[in-house]
Amino acid sequence: MKIWEGVEAVPGLPVVYIKGLDAIVCSDLHLGYEGTLADKGTFLPKMNLNHIKGIMRRAAQKTGASTVIINGDVKNEFSTVHTEELNEFIELAGFLTRDLGMKKIIVIKGNHDNFINRVTGREGIEVHEREAILKGFLFFHGEELPGGNAGFLIMGHLHPAVTLYDDAGLREKMRCFLYGATNAGDNLLVLPAMSYFAEGVSVNLEPVSRIAPIFKNVADVDSMRAMCIGEGETLDFGSIRDLKKASER
């Protein structure tokens, strides 16, 4: 599903493929999440790493990409690092290079990614501290406004989703890409979370500017469009403004 020229959402996956970089781009993996929760007394079944591996495998098969760009929040704890986080990251990096044959892994650090450099050097991973401009695309995690300038801005962090209720009152929550333009006319794309457990923030129901400062003054979330991820397909749901109206009834 085309978002912009040369940028496509891989159908049914929270991943885009950028042709010019031959890269799949994703965000918010939150590896090691279950381990950190177990330390606090919640024994969540381990799902996340295998879930992410599955997505990466399908994305690689569908696109044939040679590069993976992770747009922040590879791991979960922000104030510290948990052994499970590093272990899972090492395992994922190995999987990407050995099993999927990725030539390059690029990580843009997010607010949860302290101490990540302890392992990235060893695995030959390219790390950018805050943001990176690659062939005209500005990648940044999104907890802060980007410093640089580019015509295409790509962020994560928000974990965007759309929640709809059907006639019987049953809730349907779908992860989505948000895409549109900033007030200054730059193209803006927000990636959904990869993490199995991050169901996301319902952008049609909840305020978002506190989480993602870009929607304070730089861009208007209502004018963004949502592209929702369903089973095996990715569908355009129109503007957030319209979705908000629909859920008001």
Add this chain to the structure above:
Amino acid sequence: MIEYCKAPFEREESLGSLNPFIRKWFEGRYKELTPPQRYSFKLIKEGRNMLITAPTGSGKTFSAFTGILSDLMDMSVAGTLEDKIYCVYVSPLRALNNDVYRNLSEPLEQIFSKIALPLKKISVGIRTGDTPQKDRQKMLRSPPNILVTTPESLAIILNSQKFLENMTALKYLVIDEIHELANNKRGVHLSLSVERLREIVGRDLIRVGLGATLSPLDEAAKFLVGHREDGAERDCMIVDATWDKRMEFGVVCPVSDIVNEDDGKIENAMYKKINGVITDNKTTLIFTNTRSGTERVVYNLVKRFKYGEESIAAHHGSLSRDTRLGVEEMLKKGKLRVAVSSTSLELGIDIGSIDNVVQIGSPKSVARAIQRFGRSGHSFKDVAKGEVLVTNRDDLVECSVMLDAAKKRHIDSFRVPRNALDVLAQHLVGMSQNKRWTVDEAFALVRTAHPYHMLDRKDFLSLLEYLSGMYVGLESRRVYAKIWYDEKERAFGRRGKLTKLIYFLNIGTIPDEVAITVMNKENKWIGSIEEEFLSRLKPGDVFALGGKTYRFEYARVMNAYVSDAPGQTPTIPPWYSEQLPLTYELAIEIGRFRAALSSVMQGRVKKSHAVKISKNMLKPDAKASEILDAMPIDRNAKSSIFHYFAEQLLFAKHVPNDRLMLIEKSHDDERTLVIFHSLYGRRVNDALSRIFAIMLGDETNSDVAVNINDNGFVLAVPRSKKVSTKDLDRMVQRALDVDMEHTLKNNIRRTEMLRRRFRYNAARSFMILRNYKGKKISVRKQQINSQLILKAAEEISPNFPIIKETYREIFEDVMDLPRAKLLMKGIKSGDVKYKIIETDVPSPFSHMMVTMGETDVIMMKDRREHIRELRRQVLSRIRKGT
């Protein structure tokens, strides 16, 4: 074998079975034996298990303890009484524990003060969550002979090695308030503790169960004594002394025409009646059904009759513990003229002498009515007196049948939750801390507890797999596993240093609950509701809060988001989650009464009576009078019931009953209403209404609003959707063929109810801890995390034990799916008929149902106005001869 005691023992036989010192003390203090005591002294001497049900003031506690004290006294005299625990007493209430502790300590003091011989004194100790650490330590060094405790503290003791060393001589186990335990998970938890205790002690205990009336008694007895490892049930004698206390009770209808009388006048009449009772008696206890109702009654009595703070008080669960204790103290001292309570004072704590009980509105169960009346008349020789003041027509019929059933000693039944996997998970962790178990021996032990007697081995094994962390990879089990389990060796045991601590800090079955914040979409605070209420809300439901109406939109963790719905009819009353559901048996009794009365009225009440009916002046004929006169109800009540039935008969030609489900298609201004007169208890209706709502939704392809009530349920679709009676018939036929369990599972899969219940179950099975490494985990965090667990566990297996248990709890404990299935089977076989009718105005029997959401305090007037308008339309149509 479970046996009923037929005849009591002679006085001399009973007293003769006691130790002489105890006998002397007993005879010095009491002139005669109370009914349960005439059985119990001898039975305890014989070492029999025994279940005693009797009302308050029947000397129940001493019927158990006198025999036990006598035995301990024998030991003391023989010089064999050691510093060991011989008797454990368990009650679910700390307040009751304190009472019992005091009531044992004082007589023992008296008894030994009169004995000149240097006998070793019998000691009593208390251990609850309130007991300070230093007292617990002291108890380890010098254990009491009788230990008074709670189910939770008992479970902790089971894993305290040092304490167990004092239990080697344990002989007696007394479980009090068994009616408060046998029907819930707290009791299920206790039943496993008891069997574990027996296993640790290494021999059978003499078990004595005490409680208010409950039915079936043999089920309660099985709950108490459990089963032997060979599968046979253990012996138990049942002493039912419920009816040895005389009771006088009746239904009071405050006005002669409860439908048409002016609002203010009904209220005036009601409070006048209440005040009359208060004036005629020394101490009156008033029960309402909700906490807000309690506050309202106190407010009105103070305002109208100038009762001062020293003579009236409220007592309910939302008040602080200190306030409640203060009220209990004042009652005990006989200082209060009147106490008003929701449910909190129906329990067995000592509240002194009550002369009369007034119940406002239906208590929803015969057993509860009897128990509440039983709070009056302190000694068993006094007469228990009570009145039920009814508030509306359906309430009137319900209460009349209820008291009639009470008179005939027909009591509604309770049900023991079966095979609760969450509770079992907790105990398996506890058991594994005690020693290494083979799977067979542990399974056999668990099955001796009555709630697990039919436990499936597969479920047992799935719990061992879960607890040993088999749902995560090997490398993570160090953190996840709570037990060690070897599938090949078929054995399990302790694992992990932290597990014992986890067990102690998270034991118990009562979930953490907090209030849900209600906000609008702009995040503006509006008020708060209870979690249980939130779990009942579906998006689109309208409810009242703080005098305004709101539409529920969605919930996120501990917040409920709403939008304004000014002027809209609430679909769910705010007290809904607090209101106890009508029991199945009582619903059936009401159905039978409807059948009996309507069959003698059929053909005799004629259209020409319409004017008289509208003026409330038609007289029942001989046959109808015969039925009504036999009931414990006043004149106003008889007249109101008769007219109510007459209207229904003339208007709809049918009165629904236990074997006739009336399905009425009607409408209001905007909606087509499908009214199911389904009188089988609210828990059955909870399941049925969902099934039919799904069917109607399919049939009309639209959103269906559902209103559930004890007397039936109402489905509503926009009036633009055409539904014919033929469509309805097809819908019923389809509903008869669906797999109800499967359909309901899909229906509740993504509801708040499932999410909340799953959290309770995940916490009870230690999948999500409430307290870890000394840190309390907020309910909010618990809820967020349990939603994640639910999602992941569903993917691992839909039969993951905690998920399986959550559905079981919803289907069997919250709803009554088994009976709903039976009912559908009955309809299919023709045993229960259904009849579809069409009305232009809802028939009289549906008026309470279609206006149910409006029964909020603030809306009372509007609702009454609405009902009257409906009635006017009904009467005019009867006259016109539709």
